[in-house]
Amino acid sequence: MLHRLxxxxxxxxxxMGVAVLERQAASLKWQQQNYVVQHxxxxxxxxxxxxxxxxxxxxxxxxxxxxxxxxxxxxxxxDDFQEFVNFPVAGAEFGDSEKLDMVPPEAAADxxxxxxxxxxMTALNTSVMKEEREDMILEKMExxxxxxxxxxxxxxxxxxADHKGKNKRIKGEGEPEVKTKCSTxxxxxxxxxxxxxxxxxxxxxxxxRARRGQATDSHSLAERAxxxxxxxxxxxxxxxxxxxxxxxxxxxxxxxxxNYVQSLQRQVEFLSMKIAALNSSVQFNVENLTMKEFPAYxxxxxxxxxxxxMASLPYFQLNPLQKESVNCMLNESMLPPQTAxxxxxxxxxxxxxxxxxxxxxxxxxxxxxxxxxPQDIVPGIISNFKREYNFKCHYSPSxxxxxxxxxxxxx
Amino acid sequence: xxxYNPPRMNPSSLRSRFxxxxxxxxxxxxxKKPTASSSSPTEIFRRYRRIKVAAxxxxxxxxxxxxxxxxAMLWKLRTRPCCRRSVKTSTIVRxxxxxxxxxxxxxxxxEDGVVFGVEADELRELVPGGEAMDLYNLxxxxxxxxxxxxxxxxxxxxxxxxxxx
Numbered sequence: 001m002l003h004r005l006x007x008x009x010x011x012x013x014x015x016m017g018v019a020v021l022e023r024q025a026a027s028l029k030w031q032q033q034n035y036v037v038q039h040x041x042x043x044x045x046x047x048x049x050x051x052x053x054x055x056x057x058x059x060x061x062x063x064x065x066x067x068x069x070x071x072x073x074x075x076x077x078x079d080d081f082q083e084f085v086n087f088p089v090a091g092a093e094f095g096d097s098e099k100l101d102m103v104p105p106e107a108a109a110d111x112x113x114x115x116x117x118x119x120x121m122t123a124l125n126t127s128v129m130k131e132e133r134e135d136m137i138l139e140k141m142e143x144x145x146x147x148x149x150x151x152x153x154x155x156x157x158x159x160x161a162d163h164k165g166k167n168k169r170i171k172g173e174g175e176p177e178v179k180t181k182c183s184t185x186x187x188x189x190x191x192x193x194x195x196x197x198x199x200x201x202x203x204x205x206x207x208x209r210a211r212r213g214q215a216t217d218s219h220s221l222a223e224r225a226x227x228x229x230x231x232x233x234x235x236x237x238x239x240x241x242x243x244x245x246x247x248x249x250x251x252x253x254x255x256x257x258x259n260y261v262q263s264l265q266r267q268v269e270f271l272s273m274k275i276a277a278l279n280s281s282v283q284f285n286v287e288n289l290t291m292k293e294f295p296a297y298x299x300x301x302x303x304x305x306x307x308x309x310m311a312s313l314p315y316f317q318l319n320p321l322q323k324e325s326v327n328c329m330l331n332e333s334m335l336p337p338q339t340a341x342x343x344x345x346x347x348x349x350x351x352x353x354x355x356x357x358x359x360x361x362x363x364x365x366x367x368x369x370x371x372x373x374p375q376d377i378v379p380g381i382i383s384n385f386k387r388e389y390n391f392k393c394h395y396s397p398s399x400x401x402x403x404x405x406x407x408x409x410x411x
Numbered sequence: 412x413x414x415y416n417p418p419r420m421n422p423s424s425l426r427s428r429f430x431x432x433x434x435x436x437x438x439x440x441x442x443k444k445p446t447a448s449s450s451s452p453t454e455i456f457r458r459y460r461r462i463k464v465a466a467x468x469x470x471x472x473x474x475x476x477x478x479x480x481x482x483a484m485l486w487k488l489r490t491r492p493c494c495r496r497s498v499k500t501s502t503i504v505r506x507x508x509x510x511x512x513x514x515x516x517x518x519x520x521x522e523d524g525v526v527f528g529v530e531a532d533e534l535r536e537l538v539p540g541g542e543a544m545d546l547y548n549l550x551x552x553x554x555x556x557x558x559x560x561x562x563x564x565x566x567x568x569x570x571x572x573x574x575x576x
Contacts, residue, residue: 230547271567273462
């Protein structure tokens with residue numbers, strides 16, 4: 001506390017008397033009890049408060065009492081200092097409306113609280129300082145600015161604009177800066193109310209809390225918020241990319257991500273080359289396989305796809321079955337999962353029997369009546385037919401029922 | 412009653428959308444090709460290019476314009492030199508507007524810039540449309556792009572396996 005006094009003294013006061021010093025000491029003591037005030041911020045605040053003080057003289061300060069406690073030290077080299085010096089001396093002149101006596105701390109706190117609540121809380125919507133160690137709080141300043149906001153706003157916010165150092169907002173504008181000033185000076189006691197009030201407002205500011213030992217200027221806060229967002233994103237990416245689990249550094253992870261994306265792109269190229277090569281050998285008409293293929297694909301995933309048997313009926317208007325297709329189906333590795341393999345085997349057997357006998361459509365009808373999982377087999381069979389015979393089947397709209405149910409894999 | 416109810420595909424999932432479109436385009440490609448020698452390397456290469464474009468296009472269309480990378484990819488595909496379709500000016504205007512919106516010229520200061528300088532540029536080259544994005548959005552787009560790429564690879568793998576002899 002002494003150092004504060006010394007610092008004050010070192011400032012370029014004009015006509016600062018001992019009495020003023022004493023008052024300052026008292027106010028400092030009072031403040032010390034309640035707030036953590038940093039010297040440099042103090043200086044900043046002082047400079048910024050100049051216009052406020054000017055406004056104060058003319059404004060109706062309901063609880064302007066609080067301000068006075070601060071005044072003397074706040075004003076450093078201000079022209080109005082003289083005025084201030086007079087305050088304690090001639091309190092009466094100050095205001096017919098107000099009494100500018102020293103208010104006891106408890107009352108001061110109360111005033112502050114009332115001030116903050118009356119301060120339209122627009123101020124508070126800023127970075128809400130809830131209980132914090134490093135809050136730069138000048139309660140009275142806030143009350144001052146709250147009350148004198150009208151007059152303050154008349155002054156150009158430029159005065160405040162310089163003091164973004166105190167502002168923990170990331171966006172700074174004229175009005176909000178004023179409000180920010182208010183908010184930065186919220187007292188610990190009223191921080192909760194402030195926070196509540198601030199939430200009511202709808203300015204989309206990024207609330208950042210300065211932690212102990214960290215710089216509190218707006219730039220570093222903005223940087224920190226950005227960094228946190230980015231690290232969150234990196235964590236999400238870590239889950240996506242399978243190889244990232246062991247790597248902990250950001251750079252390493254980013255390298256892994258780059259490698260993974262490159263490998264995926266190369267895989268796409270390779271697969272498209274493979275399909276192109278396939279096309280030459282296999283004449284396949286995939287027009288209508290869209291929905292049918294899917295269940296087969298899906299079935300290869302742990303969950304099998306269910307296909308309504310009824311929908312498969314239209315597909316039986318195909319070319320006659322032939323042994324080769326049946327064999328293909330038998331050998332088909334793509335066919336659906338374990339649950340259906342038995343069905344496939346039995347189905348294929350009966351199919352082959354039927355195909356040997358005749359190529360009649362109707363012989364395939366029993367497919368649909370089977371109670372096992374012919375639904376899983378059907379797409380495989382059908383696609384085999386198509387593959388072998390280049391057959392154009394009418395795309396049955398009823399097939400869309402395949403995909404009506406939700407799949408656990410839907411992305 | 413032992414009713415076996417295996418789960419079905421979600422028709423609106425990315426995978427189903429992509430697969431539908433891709434298969435349709437594959438069939439178109441097949442229909443287009445002449446029945447002449449289709450096993451010559453040049454033919455195969457040409458088909459490969461077409462299929463790759465079809466795959467990218469299907470994926471981008473499945474995502475619509477919801478993502479920057481899909482928009483960038485669609486725009487790139489539309490303005491390919493070999494593309495005979497005339498590109499509407501409205502599309503270009505829309506695209507430039509998108510680009511302007513996406514351009515956040517934030518310089519990565521602090522440790523971020525140091526850490527991500529080189530890698531971020533590489534990532535920007537990989538992800539379509541990444542040149543005009545700041546790091547946070549770039550990571551966001553990368554995540555979605557990776558998800559779509561994995562879907563694409565899975566579906567194409569299945570198709571390739573299905574039709575392989």
